[in-house]
Amino acid sequence: MALMLRRFRQIPRVLPCIFSGVHYQRSGQPINPFSTPLPHAWKKVNGGLVDRGCQAYRAKFPMTVPCRFSTISELSHESCPEVEILPYIEWAFDSLEGPSHCWLNKVEESKNFSKRDRIFLVLAGVFCEDSLMLGFDSVVMFEKLKSLQQRYPLLHVMGFLSGCSSFSGADKSHLLQIIMKEYITFPILLSNKDFSEMAGGACYILFKEFRSPLIYHEKDVDVGTLNKAVEELYTQDKGESATLQNWKSNGLKQSDSTKEPYVGSLQNLLLYYPGCISVDESANRLFLSDSNHHRIIIFSGNGKILDCIGSAPGFEDGEFESAKLARPAASFYHADEDCLYFVDSENHAIRRADMGTRVLETLYPPCNTNKKKNGLWSWIVNKLGMEKDADTKPAEFDSGLLMFPWHLIKLVDGDLFIINRSFETLWIMALASGEIKEVVRGIPKVLEICGEMIMEKLAVLNKMPHDWLQQQVDSNFSLEGIPYAGLMSSLATFQDDIVICDTVAQRILRLNGESGDFTNLEFSNFGILGLPYWFSFPLERVCAVGNLIRGANADHFQSFSFLPGKINIQLMVEIPEDTELVEPLQDGCIWRLARGAAAVVSGVEDLVASSAKVGVAQQWYDELDNLAFFTPEPESDAEEENTTLDTPFQEEKVCIDCAVNTSPGTSEVVVFAALYLKLKRNPNSQERNPEKNAARILNILEPEKSGKITRESCIQFLSKWNEDVEDLIFMKPLHVRIGLESLSHPKAENAKETVLTETSIQVNVFL
Numbered sequence: 001m002a003l004m005l006r007r008f009r010q011i012p013r014v015l016p017c018i019f020s021g022v023h024y025q026r027s028g029q030p031i032n033p034f035s036t037p038l039p040h041a042w043k044k045v046n047g048g049l050v051d052r053g054c055q056a057y058r059a060k061f062p063m064t065v066p067c068r069f070s071t072i073s074e075l076s077h078e079s080c081p082e083v084e085i086l087p088y089i090e091w092a093f094d095s096l097e098g099p100s101h102c103w104l105n106k107v108e109e110s111k112n113f114s115k116r117d118r119i120f121l122v123l124a125g126v127f128c129e130d131s132l133m134l135g136f137d138s139v140v141m142f143e144k145l146k147s148l149q150q151r152y153p154l155l156h157v158m159g160f161l162s163g164c165s166s167f168s169g170a171d172k173s174h175l176l177q178i179i180m181k182e183y184i185t186f187p188i189l190l191s192n193k194d195f196s197e198m199a200g201g202a203c204y205i206l207f208k209e210f211r212s213p214l215i216y217h218e219k220d221v222d223v224g225t226l227n228k229a230v231e232e233l234y235t236q237d238k239g240e241s242a243t244l245q246n247w248k249s250n251g252l253k254q255s256d257s258t259k260e261p262y263v264g265s266l267q268n269l270l271l272y273y274p275g276c277i278s279v280d281e282s283a284n285r286l287f288l289s290d291s292n293h294h295r296i297i298i299f300s301g302n303g304k305i306l307d308c309i310g311s312a313p314g315f316e317d318g319e320f321e322s323a324k325l326a327r328p329a330a331s332f333y334h335a336d337e338d339c340l341y342f343v344d345s346e347n348h349a350i351r352r353a354d355m356g357t358r359v360l361e362t363l364y365p366p367c368n369t370n371k372k373k374n375g376l377w378s379w380i381v382n383k384l385g386m387e388k389d390a391d392t393k394p395a396e397f398d399s400g401l402l403m404f405p406w407h408l409i410k411l412v413d414g415d416l417f418i419i420n421r422s423f424e425t426l427w428i429m430a431l432a433s434g435e436i437k438e439v440v441r442g443i444p445k446v447l448e449i450c451g452e453m454i455m456e457k458l459a460v461l462n463k464m465p466h467d468w469l470q471q472q473v474d475s476n477f478s479l480e481g482i483p484y485a486g487l488m489s490s491l492a493t494f495q496d497d498i499v500i501c502d503t504v505a506q507r508i509l510r511l512n513g514e515s516g517d518f519t520n521l522e523f524s525n526f527g528i529l530g531l532p533y534w535f536s537f538p539l540e541r542v543c544a545v546g547n548l549i550r551g552a553n554a555d556h557f558q559s560f561s562f563l564p565g566k567i568n569i570q571l572m573v574e575i576p577e578d579t580e581l582v583e584p585l586q587d588g589c590i591w592r593l594a595r596g597a598a599a600v601v602s603g604v605e606d607l608v609a610s611s612a613k614v615g616v617a618q619q620w621y622d623e624l625d626n627l628a629f630f631t632p633e634p635e636s637d638a639e640e641e642n643t644t645l646d647t648p649f650q651e652e653k654v655c656i657d658c659a660v661n662t663s664p665g666t667s668e669v670v671v672f673a674a675l676y677l678k679l680k681r682n683p684n685s686q687e688r689n690p691e692k693n694a695a696r697i698l699n700i701l702e703p704e705k706s707g708k709i710t711r712e713s714c715i716q717f718l719s720k721w722n723e724d725v726e727d728l729i730f731m732k733p734l735h736v737r738i739g740l741e742s743l744s745h746p747k748a749e750n751a752k753e754t755v756l757t758e759t760s761i762q763v764n765v766f767l
Contacts (some may be wrong), residue, residue: 104713294310590673
């Protein structure tokens with residue numbers, strides 16, 4: 001009965017009829033859809049609306065509206081269909097999957113949509129099976145939606161696909177490919193029902209509190225118009241510009257807290273949408289934009305990783321280890337400056353990495369360059385995300401700004417050609433000053449200026465196998481007269497060979513210039529990459545459980561009770577069955593942390609060299625003992641020193657050592673590690689089953705079968721494009737927590753002395 005009453009209460013909310021959106025017809029004089037702002041629909045909704053290139057309509061009761069724009073006297077009318085989509089979307093929020101709907105790219109415990117009185121913007125009709133073939137049209141619509149999502153963090157953005165005949169793994173795999181390619185961070189709702197509002201094709205739907213939506217059935221609607229509509233909708237009830245200013249973000253700069261796409265375990269692959277590549281042949285270096293991992297990997301021609309730029313998603317200059325990027329794309333190496341210039345796509349920026357000093361700085365936009373204040377307090381406030389810039393106000397929307405750039409071409413005269421993925425906009429920038437000199441819009445004009453350079457760069461595709469090029473069709477669109485234009489920044493010539501990014505199979509291929517043979521580039525030296533940012537466990541989530549401090553989601557938790565002193569911990573990690581380590585685990589892939597009454601010793605075999613002491617009095621006694629009994633060890637050469645950085649391992653086990661000093665009380669030792677694995681080949685098996693092997697990888701990465709919604713799509717995605725799934729390198733995260741309870745110091749004969757013990761323990765971990 002309560003449910004029936006609630007549905008009856010919703011009837012007044014859904015009675016208003018929404019017309020099929022924006023209808024316009026060109027007459028003698030063409031109408032520019034970018035030149036007219038959105039009317040104040042709240043005040044003029046029942047009146048006759050004058051000529052406009054793009055309009056949205058909302059009505060409170062069934063009525064007819066003008067849909068022809070040649071002259072006011074020639075207005076024609078059409079009846080309004082009944083609105084059903086809003087209550088359906090609201091109902092679907094309660095579950096991830098149901099008999100008629102399914103959510104993708106939405107975390108199960110997410111509560112972003114719990115407050116349903118906010119403003120929603122829905123993109124519908126571009127997630128169908130042919131959407132990847134739409135080329136620049138779909139890319140432009142995604143860019144508009146993402147720009148508003150960045151500008152208004154409190155705006156609820158989502159995608160919607162209706163009329164799905166099934167929720168098969170192939171359908172979800174197709175959508176998964178769109179999510180990865182377009183870097184979609186908002187959830188997508190799939191429904192097998194048909195809605196009259198979708199009859200006009202792709203559209204934007206803007207509404208608040210699931211009432212009276214504005215529907216735009218025109219792909220050419222200007223992003224400035226959408227921006228104005230969102231502001232009007234927000235200020236309708238508030239009426240305070242100050243509140244709106246607080247609701248905005250500062251321009252289009254991405255914040256560190258921006259969420260990422262949820263694609264199951266695909267983020268744990270070694271490469272996660274390797275988008276672009278460039279080379280420095282003189283130094284035998286290649287620069288790979290591992291776009292969705294927000295980093296640039298620098299490696300040699302044989303695949304050895306030499307360095308890495310970027311630590312996490314965000315927008316921050318500094319040393320390579322601390323700098324933050326947001327989906328880097330095309331790059332080029334400037335030999336005279338020894339600098340790498342690259343596009344920071346989601347930050348709408350051009351960055352410059354000094355390879356000598358290993359420092360990253362922002363070339364454009366200069367106003368958004370992070371200028372850190374000196375002082376400890378400023379550093380703490382910044383790390384807590386509480387830093388405020390009193391001089392910085394939310395910038396007004398400017399369509400001339402650099403937005404979602406992707407391709408980069410350096411000219412001889414020192415200028416840069418910067419092109420977005422849709423090839424609809426070209427920015428000409430002065431390399432020396434970082435100033436945008438000119439903005440060119442429209443594909444014909446862009447190709448007129450730089451079409452020859454694009455074709456020249458794509459000429460090497462003639463050597464690529466036709467089957468492989470056909471595989472890339474879904475991921476890269478073609479322009480008129482320029483096939484596979486989207487691959488422009490994904491390939492480079494290197495030592496008479498062609499190196500190309502395979503964004504479908506998540507790998508790097510090398511085509512031999514003489515033989516024409518394809519080889520999969522094998523990477524090594526993973527310790528340079530360090531511990532991936534998404535492995536780290538937030539310390540804020542650690543909670544006290546009894547007398548121990550336990551963190552959730554640990555692979556292994558075990559507690560011990562010892563006397564105070566030094567504790568040598570040896571983790572014996574048994575890797576998953578049917579897998580093998582790509583290379584020995586390096587120390588750079590391990591993070592050790594002690595909390596409470598314990599401190600990590602920097603070296604397992606060298607306690608004396610550590611500055612971590614337990615108690616002030618004990619520090620004084622230890623220093624005296626060290627002077628009396630310390631014997632220096634013989635020096636070792638550089639090669640032996642490098643080998644000690646790798647942790648010992650057997651065929652199926654990895655050993656990780658950790659030493660801590662403990663005082664009386666409760667403490668916890670946390671160990672994170674990134675194990676780079678691949679499936680072990682069965683030499684006796686003649687047949688290959690990519691789907692079965694893909695399921696094995698997901699079972700290893702998700703042993704508890706988490707993420708059921710995306711699991712099937714991930715299997716289809718991995719197996720569709722990778723016949724040799726065994727060659728895929730993936731990262732298995734290791735998270736171990738060891739609770740330590742240290743008792744009181746034992747009494748010594750001399751009351752002034754403090755007795756410390758040394759204990760060794762072995763912890764067996766099974767993944």
